[in-house]
Amino acid sequence: MSLAKSGRSLNTSVEEMYHFFGASILMSCIPYPQIRMFWSTNLRVPAISDTMRRDRFFKLRSHLKVVIDDDIPEDRKTDKFWKVRPFMNRILKGCHAQARPESVSIDEQMIPFTGGCPFRQYVPLKPNPVGMKNFVLATADGIVLDFEVYQGSKELAAQVLDAEGLGLGALVLKRLTKTVHPGTKVYCDRFFTTTSAAESMLEKQVYLTGTVMKNRIPKAMQKLPSDKIMKQQGRGTSASVVRGDGKLNVVKWFDNKPVLMLSAVHTKEPENTCQRWSKKDKCYLTIRRPNIVQEYNAKMGGVDLSDRMMSYYRMSVRTKKWTIRMLMHFMDLALANSWLLYRSDHQKHGTPRKAIMTFLAFRMDVAQVFLNKCDVTHAEEESACCSQYGQRSLVTPIPHISARTASAAHLPEVADLKNPMRCRQQGCHGKSRVRCLTCNVILCLQSRRNCYEAFHGGQ
Template sequence: MIIDGMSHDRFFKLRSNLKAVINDDIPENQKKADRFWKVRPFMDRVLKGCHLQAQPECVSIDEQMIPFTGACPFRQYVQLKPNPVGMKNFVLASPGGIVLDFEVYQGAKTLSLQVEDSEGLGLGALVIKRLCGTLHAGTKVYCDRFFTPIPAVDFMLEKQVYLTGTVMKNWVSKAMEKLPSDKTLKQQGRGASATVARADGKLCVVKWYDNKPVVMLSAIHAEQPKDTCQRWSKIDKKYVIVTCPSIVQEYNAKMGGVDLSDRMMSCYRMSVRTKKWTTRMLMHFTDLALANSWLLYRQDEQENGTPRKATMKFLEFRMEVAQVFLSKNGIPHEDASIADAEEEDVHQLKPG
C-alpha cells in the first residue's frame, strides 16, 4: 500500500523530518519544564481524545512501556515487562482496554507539580492523584501494589473514588500482625483466606493463600461473598477448584484493561528502527489511538447488533485508516482502483 503511495526514499525522508513542533517556537523555560516538549502537541491531541470517552464505573491503572533501546535521558527499565526498556507511561483504562488517560513519566519532581498537596507523597500516590483527578464519584479503581499506599487510598476515599489492589506488606504492617501467618494459611490448604478491617470500617485487608500468600487492600470489596475459581495444580497436573474471596474475583475481572491495550498495540506495532526517541513516541501514540479507535468501533458494532463476521478485524481497520489518509493525498482507495480496473476490462471486451 505504501509502495503504491510513495517511493522508498520519500518515505524515509518524511520520517526522518517528522516533527510535532517547530523548535524555535518553544520558549526555553518550557523546554526546561517539559522534557517531552518535542512531541507534546501530538501527545496532547491523543490525550484529548482519551478524555472525551465515557467513563465506566470500573477502571484500572498500570504501567505501560514505550519500547525504545536508543539513547534517551528518561529511558527506564521495568523488570518482567514484555518490553522492559523504554519510556514509562502510566495509563488509566477501562476493563475493555480503552485508554482514558495517561501520563508519561519524566521524574517524580515534574509529576509533583501537577497535583495538589504533593509534599511527602511517593511516586505511586502521585500517579493515583494525577490520573484519578478527573474521575467522577463512585468510580472503582483497580491497580497493583505500586499504587496502593494508604495516603493515596484515603485521599481517593474522600473523593468517593474507591481503590482496590494488591498491597505491600510493610504498608499494612498493623493489619499483618492480626492476620494468620503464611504457615497457618498453608496448613489450612489452598484457597484459605482471612480478613481484617480498619477501626473506622472504611478499609479492609484480605490475605488469601493460593500457590503463595496474596495480600490485598480495598475500600469497596472484602472477603465475602466467597466463590470458586479454577487454578492449575502442579502436583495433580490439572485444574482444580479453589475457594476465592470476592476481592480477588473483582480484581481479576477488572484489572486487565491496560494489558489488553498493550496486547492490541503489540499485534501490529509500527516497526521503527530509529535512534530518535521522538519518532518512537509519535509511532507509539499513533498505535495507541488506533487501538482505542478499533475497540470503540467494535463496541459500537456489538451494540448495533452487527454480526461478528461482518465486523472489521484490527488489521483490516488499520489498513482502512491508511487508505483514507493516502486517498486524501491523491492516492486512490484500493476498492476504487479495483472497480476502475474491472470497468476498463469490460470496455475492452465490448465488440467494435
Template sequence: MADLEISEEEDGDFDLAGDAVQQSNVPSPSEQSSSCTDNSEDDESSSQNHRMFWEKCERFEGLQVTFSPTEVAEHNEKQIMDYFQQYFDLAFFKDTSELTNMRYLQQTGRSLKLSAKELRVFIGATILMSCLRYPRVRMYWGKTTRVISITEIMTRDQHFTIRSNLKVIDDNAVTEETRRKDKLWKIRPLLERVKRACLSLPRSPEVAVDEQMIPFTGACAIKQFVRGKPNPEGLKNFVLAAPSGLVLDFEIYQGKETFPEAIGQQLKQGIGAPAVLRLCQSLPEGTHVFFDRYFTSVPLLESLAEKNLPATGTIMKSRIPRAVHLTADKILANQGRGSVDQTVRKDKLISIVKWYDQKPVITASTKVGKNPMDQCKRWSKKDRRYIQVRRPAVISCYNKNMGGTDLIDRMMSFYRVCTRTKKWTVKTIFHFIDLGIANSWIQYRSDRIKNDEPKKNILQYLDFKIRIPEHLLRGQEEQHSDEDDEESTPKRRRLLPPQSPSPSVTHLPEMTGLKNSMRCKNSGCTKKIKIRCKGCSVFLCLTSQKNCFSEYHQK
C-alpha cells in the same frame, strides 16, 4: 478478551517475602485482646498519631458511593475513519506537514514541499508496513518483495526523508524556561491532541491504573528500565484504562518533576501514588479504581476515599500498617488452598484480605472484602488436574477489572510500527498512532456490539487497521475540508531523466566533495563516482577502463 487470573507465574502480584517477616508481626495474646476492645484512651492516642485500630471481622461493606457518569453524545453511524480522526484529524496532517517543511528548510536550506496529502500517504504507508511486518523497511521497495500500493505512490528516499524530519512543534517558538520544565516539549502538541481525544471518551464504572512502556533503546534523558516487562527499556507511560482496554488518560514519566504538586506529600510513598491521583482527576464520583502493588498504599486509599473514589489493589507487606495482624503464611498453607484472612480498620473504611493459593496474595480495598466467596478453577500439580478453590470477592473483582492496560499493550504488540530510529520523538509519535488505532478499534467493536451487529460482520483488529491505510493511501475517506490538495489521490514524485548536453556550455570534469558517491548517469552504467560535469552538473564515470564522460557528451 479473556479475564486475567492471578497465577503462580505472576510474581509481580505476589508477596514473596519470607515467613519470618510475617511472624514478626504476630502480636502477643495481650496485644490481641487490647486491640479488639474499645478503649477510649487508646482511641484518643491513636487519633493523635493518625493511627486506627484494626480487628478481625467477617463483614465489610466498604465505601458506599453511587457511580455518576458524565453524559457523552453517541454516534451510532460512525465510519472507520471517523474513529481514527478523533485522534488524528486533517488539521494534524496540515500542521505537521508545515512544521516538517520548516524543519527541513532549517537543516538543508532547501524546501521539502511536503503537503498534508503526502503526509497522509506517509502515515498510511507506515501503518500498512506494520501490518505486513517485513523485517526491513527497504524490502517494501525491493525487486522481489515490492509492495505495489506503497511503491507506486511514494519512493523509498522520500519515505526516509519525511521520517527523519518529522516534527510536530516549532522549536523556535519554545522558550528556554519551557524546555527546562517540560522534557517532552518536542512532542507536547501530539500528546495534548491524543489526550483530549481520550478524555472525551465515556467513563467506565471500573478503571485500572498501570504502567506502559514505549519501546526505545537509543539515547534519551527520560528513558527508564523496568525489569520484567516485555519491552523493559523505553519511556514509562502511566495509563488509565477501562477493563475493555480503552485508554482514558495517560501521563509519560519524566522524573520527579512529572507531578510537581506531589513533591513533599505523596512522593514519600513513591511515585505511584501521585500518578494515580493525577490520572483520577477526570473520573466521576463512584468510579472504582484498581492498581497493582507498585501503587497501593493506605494513604493513597484514604486520599481516593476523600474524593469518593473507591479503590482496590494488591499491596506489599512493607506498606501494611504495623497495627494490622494477618495470619502467618505457614498457618494458611496448612489450612489448604483457598484459605482467607481478613482484617478491617475500625472505621470500616479499609479492609486487608490475605488469600492463599499457591502463594499468599494480599489486597487492600475501600470497596470490596472477602465476602461473598465464590469458586475458581485452578490447576493442581499434586493431583495433575483442575480443582475448585474458594476465592474471596476482592480477588475476583480485581482479576476482572485490572487487565485493561495489558490488553491494549498486547493488541499494539501484534502489529506495532517497528522502525529503527535514533530519535525518541519519532518512536513516540508512532507509538501514539498505534495507541489511537487500538483505541479506535475498541470503540468500533463496542458500538457494533451495542447495535446488535452480527459477530461475523465486526472487523477484527488486523482488518480494521488495514482499512485505515487503504483510506490514507488511496484517498477513499470522506472529505471534511474544501482544500484543493485534499481532493485528489497523491501521485508519486518521479525523477526527471538527465538532459542532453548543451553545445553552448563548456563541459569539464570536476571532483566533488560529497561524502557519498553518486550513480553514473550514462545509460547502461551502474558505477558510483564523485566526478561530475561542470557545465551540465551530471555525474559521469572517468576512469582508465571506462570513459562515460566522453560517451555521454558525444551523443
C-alpha cells in the same frame, strides 16, 4: 528542519503526511525484515510504492518534527517531552472524550526504545523492559482514558494538589483520577497501593482496590494468620481485617502463595469458587475465592489488553530518535483505542462476530484511507515531470471507497486535455474531460451516462 540544515525545503503537504503515516501503518501489518523491501522489484507493495517513493519516505522520516524548536520559549522547554507534546496532547484529547465507566484500572506501560535518551527507564519483568515509562488509566475493555508519560516525581508533583508527603504511586493515582467521576472504583497493582493513597482517594469519593505489600500494612499483618498456618489449612484459605473506622479492608488469600489485597469497597464476602491448576495432582481443583479477588481479576486487565493489542502490529520502525518512537507509539495507541470502540459499538448493536472487522483488517483499512488522501497539485507535477523526460506517466490509483463517499466535497472540473481520457468508472468504456478535484480521476458526466454520480455513490 530540512530548510535549516540544508537550505532546501521539502515542499511537503498535509496529504503527504497522511501518505507517510498510512505507509507506516501498512508496513506494520506486512512485517518485512527491511523497510526497503516494500519498494523492491519482487516484493514491492503497490499501495506504498505507487504512492510514495522510497527515498522520499526516508527523507520525511529523518526530518519529521512536531514543533519548530526556535518557536518554543525556554520556560516551556522544562517539559522533557516538549518536542512531541502537541501530538501527545491531541491523542490525550481523544482519550479524555471517552465515557468514564464505573470501574477503571491504572498500570504502567512501556514505550519500547533502546536508543540514547536521558529519561529512558528500565522496568524488569516487562515484555519491553527498556524505554519511556507511561502511566495509563484504562477501562476493563482496554480503552485508554488518560495517560501520563513519566519524567520525574517533581514534575508529577507539580500537576497534583496537596502532593506533599505522597509517594510516586499516590501521585500517579491523584494525577490520573482527575477526570473520573465520584463513585468510581479504581484497580491497581501493589506499586501504587498504600493506605495513604487509599485515604486520599476516599476524599474524592473514589474507591481504591489493589494488591499491597505487607510492609505497607504492618498493623494488619499482626492480626492476620501467618503464611505457614494458611499453607497448612490448604489452598483457598482466606482471612480479613477491617480498620477501626470501617473504611479500609485487608484480605489475605492463600493460593499457590499468599496474596494480600487492600480495598475501600470490596470485602472477603461473598466467597465463590474458581478452578485452579494443581501441579501435584496434575488436574484442576475447585477452591474458594474471596469476592475482592474475583472483582480485581475481572477489572484489572485493561492496560494489559491495550498493550497486547498494540504489540500485535506495532509500528516498530528502527530509529535512533526517541521522538519518532513516541509518535509511532501514540499512533498505535490511537488505532488500538479506535478498534476497541468500533468493536464495542458493533457488539452493542448485535452485529454478528464474523461481520466485525479484525484489528488487522481495521488497521489496513485506515492505512488505505490515509494513502488515498489525494494531492492534486503533486499528481500534476509528477505527470508533467514524466512527460518532460519522455517517461510513461503513472496511472492515478482509484481512491478507496471511504474517500469517494466521505463527503460532498467532490467538485468536477473540465480538465485542459488535448484528447479526452478513458472514464475510470468500472464497466464504462467512454471518454471524458471531466475530472473530480478531490479524487483526481476522469469520469463521464453526461445526460445519458452519469458515471460521476455512480462513482461517488460507491457503485
